[in-house]
Amino acid sequence: MNAQAKVAPRDSISTAIRGAAASGRPALVGFTTGGFPDRDRFVRDLRAIAAAADVVEIGVPFSDPMADGATIQRASFASLKGGFTLPWLLGELEGMRPRPRVPLLLMSYLNPLLAYGLNRLPDAAAKAGVCGFIIPDLPYEESSEVRAALDRVGLALVQMVTPVTPAARLRMLCEASQGFVYAVTMTGTTGKSVAVPDEVLDYMDRVRVVSPVPVCAGFGIRTAEQVARMHGHVDGVVVGSALVEVLERGEDPTAFLRALAP
Amino acid sequence: MNIEALRIDREALLAQTLQGAFPDARGRFGPFGGRYVPETLVPALDRLEQGIREILPDPAFKAELDRQLRTWVGRPTPLTFASELSRRWGAEVWLKREDLAHTGAHKINNAIGQGLLAKRLGARRVVAETGAGQHGVATAAACARLGLPCTVYMGSIDMERQSPNVGRMKLLGAEVVPVTGGDQTLRAAIDEALRDWVADPDGTFYVLGSAVGPHPYPYLVREFQRVIGIEARAQMLAQAGALPDVVVACVGGGSNAIGLFHPFVGDLAVQLLGFEAGGTGPGLGQNAASLAYGTPGVLQGCYSLLLQDEHGQIQETHSVSAGLDYPGVGPEHALLASIGRLDFAAAEDGESLEALAECCRAEGILPAIESAHAFAGARKHAKRHPGCRILIGLSGRGDKDMPTLQRTLLKGTDR
Numbered sequence: 001m002n003a004q005a006k007v008a009p010r011d012s013i014s015t016a017i018r019g020a021a022a023s024g025r026p027a028l029v030g031f032t033t034g035g036f037p038d039r040d041r042f043v044r045d046l047r048a049i050a051a052a053a054d055v056v057e058i059g060v061p062f063s064d065p066m067a068d069g070a071t072i073q074r075a076s077f078a079s080l081k082g083g084f085t086l087p088w089l090l091g092e093l094e095g096m097r098p099r100p101r102v103p104l105l106l107m108s109y110l111n112p113l114l115a116y117g118l119n120r121l122p123d124a125a126a127k128a129g130v131c132g133f134i135i136p137d138l139p140y141e142e143s144s145e146v147r148a149a150l151d152r153v154g155l156a157l158v159q160m161v162t163p164v165t166p167a168a169r170l171r172m173l174c175e176a177s178q179g180f181v182y183a184v185t186m187t188g189t190t191g192k193s194v195a196v197p198d199e200v201l202d203y204m205d206r207v208r209v210v211s212p213v214p215v216c217a218g219f220g221i222r223t224a225e226q227v228a229r230m231h232g233h234v235d236g237v238v239v240g241s242a243l244v245e246v247l248e249r250g251e252d253p254t255a256f257l258r259a260l261a262p
Numbered sequence: 263m264n265i266e267a268l269r270i271d272r273e274a275l276l277a278q279t280l281q282g283a284f285p286d287a288r289g290r291f292g293p294f295g296g297r298y299v300p301e302t303l304v305p306a307l308d309r310l311e312q313g314i315r316e317i318l319p320d321p322a323f324k325a326e327l328d329r330q331l332r333t334w335v336g337r338p339t340p341l342t343f344a345s346e347l348s349r350r351w352g353a354e355v356w357l358k359r360e361d362l363a364h365t366g367a368h369k370i371n372n373a374i375g376q377g378l379l380a381k382r383l384g385a386r387r388v389v390a391e392t393g394a395g396q397h398g399v400a401t402a403a404a405c406a407r408l409g410l411p412c413t414v415y416m417g418s419i420d421m422e423r424q425s426p427n428v429g430r431m432k433l434l435g436a437e438v439v440p441v442t443g444g445d446q447t448l449r450a451a452i453d454e455a456l457r458d459w460v461a462d463p464d465g466t467f468y469v470l471g472s473a474v475g476p477h478p479y480p481y482l483v484r485e486f487q488r489v490i491g492i493e494a495r496a497q498m499l500a501q502a503g504a505l506p507d508v509v510v511a512c513v514g515g516g517s518n519a520i521g522l523f524h525p526f527v528g529d530l531a532v533q534l535l536g537f538e539a540g541g542t543g544p545g546l547g548q549n550a551a552s553l554a555y556g557t558p559g560v561l562q563g564c565y566s567l568l569l570q571d572e573h574g575q576i577q578e579t580h581s582v583s584a585g586l587d588y589p590g591v592g593p594e595h596a597l598l599a600s601i602g603r604l605d606f607a608a609a610e611d612g613e614s615l616e617a618l619a620e621c622c623r624a625e626g627i628l629p630a631i632e633s634a635h636a637f638a639g640a641r642k643h644a645k646r647h648p649g650c651r652i653l654i655g656l657s658g659r660g661d662k663d664m665p666t667l668q669r670t671l672l673k674g675t676d677r
Contacts (some may be wrong), residue, residue: 062574062575063444063575063576063577064444064449064453064561064562064576065453066300066453066456066457066460066562067300067457067460069457070443073443073444077443077444080575085573086573086574087573109560110298110560111559111560111561111568111570111574111576112573112574112575113574114558114559114560114574115559115570115572115573115574116573116574136300136301137298137299137300137560137563138298139297139298139299139301139304141288141297141304142296142297142298159301160300160301161301162301162302164302164305164306164463164464165301165304165305166305169304169305173301184301184302187302187460187461187462187463188302188457188460188461189457189460189461
C-alpha cells in the first residue's frame with residue numbers, strides 16, 4: 001500500500017537526530033512556546049530556530065503548566081493572553097511556506113488535546129507537518145487511547161524517563177517511546193540550570209543501553225559546556241527555557257543554538 | 263451536566279458503586295479519576311499506593327490514628343439539633359459540627375491521617391496547598407505534632423482574604439510560600455505544590471487536602487474524611503431516631519462532602535445534595551460550580567468535570583469563599599452526580615452570606631463561608647420540602663473569614 005511505502009512522520013525525528021550524531025555532535029532539539037512572544041514573531045523565531053536545530057519542539061501553552069518552571073510558565077501565560085489557540089497554531093504551521101526543513105514536535109499538556117478532540121487531532125497535526133507529541137502529564141499507563149490515535153497516521157508519542165524511574169520501568173518506557181526518549185536530567189521543573197555530575201552521565205548511559213530509539217537529555221540545558229560534557233552519553237539535547245529567554249531578550253536564536261554545539 | 267459524550271451507563275455504574283468497586287485498579291471512579299502526572303511522580307504515587315494498601319489496614323496504624331482523633335482532634339464531633347433554624351425553615355435541621363474539630367474544620371481529619379502515613383513512609387518533609395487556609399493550618403498543626411517540617415503554598419489573593427490563617431500557620435512552624443503566578447488562588451497553589459514535589463519525589467510527602475488530584479489521593483482523602491459520615495449516621499440514628507431525608511454539604515474540591523456523603527451512599531432513600539459556589543451568576547468566570555457548568559477534562563492529575571473554555575484552557579473562577587474557589591471537582595463526585603446518586607445546585611455569594619448571618623443569630627454558631635453555602639442550599643430545599651429531616655455538614659467555623667465579613671456583612675457597622 002502507498003501509505004506503508006511512505007516514511008512515517010515519526011521516523012523523520014529519529015532520522016534527524018541520528019543524522020546529527022553521525023556528523024559528530026549531539027542533535028539540538030530547540031523549544032519555543034507557540035504564539036510567543038506574539039503571533040508574528042513566533043513564526044519568524046520558529047524559522048530562525050529551525051535554521052540551527054535538528055528538531056523543533058513547540059510548546060502548546062496551557063493555563064496550568066505544572067511541569068514547567070518560571071520561564072515557560074511566563075511564556076505560556078503571555079501567549080494565552082495574546083489569544084493563542086491550538087487551531088490557530090495548526091493553521092499557521094500548515095500555511096508556512098516554505099515548510100520548516102526540520103521535523104516539528106508538539107509538547108502539550110493533555111487537556112488542550114482532549115478539547116481539540118482525539119478523533120480530529122492526528123490528521124490535523126499531520127497536515128500541519130507535525131511529526132509527534134510529547135505530553136508531560138500523560139504517563140504510559142493512561143496513554144493507550146492517545147497512542148492508538150497517533151499511530152493511525154504514524155505520529156510519534158515521545159516518552160519521558162527521569163533519574164528516579166526504576167530500572168524495569170525505564171526499559172518499558174524506552175521500548176514504548178517513538179522518535180526518541182526524552183531523558184529528564186533531574187527531578188524538578190524545566191529551566192533550572194543543572195550541573196552535569198557523573199551520576200547524570202551514568203544515568204544517560206543507562207537509558208541509552210536499553211533504548212532502541214535515540215536518547216535526548218532535557219531540563220536545564222543552557223551552556224556549550226553542558227552539551228560538550230553530555231556528548232557521547234546522549235544522542236541529542238533539548239534546549240527549552242534558555243532558548244525562550246533568548247527570545248524574550250530579542251536576541252538571535254540561530255546564533256545561540258549554533259554556539260551550543262559547534 | 264455536560265457529559266453526553268461520555269455515554270454513561272447509569273444503572274451499571276450505580277450497581278458497581280454500591281458494590282464498592284470504585285476506585286478500581288486504575289484509580290478510576292467510572293470514567294473519572296486516573297493518574298495524569300509527570301513521569302517523575304509515577305514512582306512516588308506507586309509507593310504511596312503500596313503504602314496505603316499495607317499501612318491503612320494495619321491495626322497499629324488504625325489505633326494510633328484513632329488515638330490522635332479522640333485525644334487531639336476532639337472526635338467524635340457532636341451532632342447538634344438546630345432548633346431555631348428548624349422553626350424558621352419549617353424543617354428538622356441537624357448540624358454535623360466539624361467546626362468543633364481541632365483547628366476549626368474537617369481538614370484536620372485528613373491532615374493528621376496523611377501526616378501519620380508520611381511518617382510511616384519515612385518522609386523528610388511535607389508540602390501542602392491551601393485555599394481558605396484551613397488545610398494549611400491543619401497540616402501545619404499535624405506536622406508540628408508529628409515533628410515534620412512543613413511548607414504550605416497559598417495563593418496571594420487567598421493570603422489576603424484569609425489572613426488570620428496565614429499567621430496561624432506561621433505560629434505552628436510552617437513556612438508559608440505565597441503563589442503569585444496563575445490565578446493566585448487554590449488552583450495555582452496546587453500547581454506550585456506539585457512542582458515542589460516533583461523536585462524531591464523521594465523525600466517529600468505531599469499532603470493533598472481536597473478529594474482531587476491523581477490516584478490514590480481522591481481515595482485517600484475520602485478514607486480519612488469518612489469518619490464524618492460514619493459518626494453522623496450513627497448520631498442521627500441515636501439522637502433523631504432515624505436517618506435524614508437529605509444530607510447537604512458544600513462542594514469545592516469535595517473533601518468534606520465525600521466524607522459526609524460516602525457512608526450514606528448505600529442508603530438509597532437518603533438524598534445527597536451538594537452545593538457548589540454559585541459566585542455572582544452562571545456565566546463562565548462568575549462561579550466555581552464545576553458539576554453544574556463544567557465539562558470533562560484533565561486538570562492536576564485527574565479526569566473530572568472542569569470549568570474550561572472550548573480550547574481546554576482552565577478558566578478563572580469566582581467565589582466569595584476561598585475554599586470553594588476551584589475550577590474542578592473530585593472524580594467521585596463527578597461519578598455520583600453523573601449517575602444521579604448525588605444531586606447538586608449552586609448557592610451564590612449573596613445568599614450564602616445571608617445564610618451565614620442567619621446561622622449566627624439563630625444558633626449562635628459562626629460557620630465558615632464555605633459551610634454557609636450548604637446552609638443557603640438547605641434553606642432553599644426546606645422551603646420546597648416542608649417538614650423534611652435535613653443533615654447539614656457544618657464543615658468549619660468562620661473566624662478565619664473575618665476580613666471578608668468586615669468588608670461585606672459588617673460594612674458600615676463599626677461606627
